[in-house]
Amino acid sequence: MASRPAPTARRVRLAAELRKLRERAGLTSTDAAQMLGTSSGQLSNVESARFGVSPDRVRAMANLYSCTNQPYVDALVGMAGEKSRGWWWETYREVLPAGLLTLAELEHHATAIRTAFTSHIPGMLQTADHAREIFRQAIPTPTPPEVEHRVSHRIKRQDVVFREGANPYSTVIHEAALHMRVGGRRVARGQLRHLIEMSEWKHVTLRVLPFEVGAFPGSGQSINYLCGPVPELDTVQLDQFHGPVLLDAEAHLEKYRRLLDVVEAAALSPEKSRKLIHTIAESL
Template sequence: MTVRATPTVRLRRLGAELRRMREAAGCNVVQAARLLGLERTRISNMEAGRLGVTADRVRSLASVYQCGDRAYVDALAAMAEERVKGWWEEQRGRMPVAALELAELEHHALGIRAVQVTHFPGLLQTEEYAKAVFSVAVPEPSPVELRRILSFRMRRRDVLDREDDPPATTFLIHETALRLDFGGPTVMRAQLKHVLDASERPNVTVRVIPFAAGGFPSAGASMSLVAGPVPQLDTVQFDSPIDTVLVDAPAALGKYRKTLDRIEERSLDVAKSRDFLRDMSERT
């Protein structure tokens, strides 16, 4: 089987979970290789995502490591069976790896919970708003790069409209994002209307965090929790001006779930959030 030089985020995650399973069993790589009748390098490459793993192999590893969480093992086996390349792979080498990984996570997500302080969430951005945001990036993208980035951003939005089980999404948007002007009044009005329309979809929940709510946990950061088929396979994604960071350590996931819960408690409910957005749109 071919060793991959640049494994996808899904393969890396599958490998990381197999490593966690082994470590939870108190088994080192040498012991695992001996129990499974495999070379140590094969175990290492599987855990690094550089080597593909079959569903049967996943179940064999779970048996050897005495992992009794059936739902967890089934989810990992399903990941191992995935063979279809996603649309984002067409852009490999043309878009940053972090952007490809985010699109891949969103595609497989059962749910998404996101908090945004200074921008509207990417999945809810209009093309003109996104263009205004990317136009002030450092370094500023060339016209060709900007068109490519915008096309990719708009394609990502399709995940909310897919017919086959679109992810249940909750977007917590701070009032700062509603008032921070990107693109001028016409662009902002259209953006606010787009978010209002999106909030009417059964799989989209939008809640506003008003200035009146005061401070809240992680107020200086924007993040998304992308839900997997079982909680162990959730991923938290952070944006920074220069990169995207993915976090999947179990202890960290627990802290970020609690953080999102506390932020949601500070937010207006769905009906009041819609009224807030409608009022903002009329005033802009």
């Protein structure tokens, strides 16, 4: 028997949100299933993302659970109606960790992206040469084909910044990352010039956190904040050595929104940031 394909990240999130709505309504899965005219087993499969759910069923569930947040309900209905296969990242399923595919999916659907990086250039703004050198340093040491798979995946992820009508992308990069000569002078200089070019795009906001700021909240932690169609469906992605970690609890979302606000306020303006990057590039 063929194995059931892994659910998409969006379907997993939809399932989790439907379960939270039921629990907030104070209904057991047995009671909710009975009111919806289905079995508790079927409802369990939907809430665990083993089975998909139709947009009409999502509306019925939201109505049963007395959810009056219409924009939120509309967003859930939209998620239910999305296609589940055929996206570009699916071609990497056999060659890259699942977490990287999930990240690409979430970035693709994000309405805006806010990031803050301490020790490296954000993947969305990396050149292929820079990314290749980063991946070569991975442990355990990857094979040349594995490196190229990761590089091509990273470059394709950047479509969310380069595509026509791209949504807002905002990042704060610590000055330390700008001084790291990844790949040597030529690659490092090319990377900095690429940042300068990207910082001039209208939908890209790039700020540098200078050394003189000193300690700041979240120092040492890279943050990738992916905005959903409504704030309740935002996602935080944190880089860990073993792979990306995703957070979507309300308390986590509020914490990282505030943290990004503080870091952005402490950083240089986009214009001063561009000048600093240019100065560092000229010194190489």
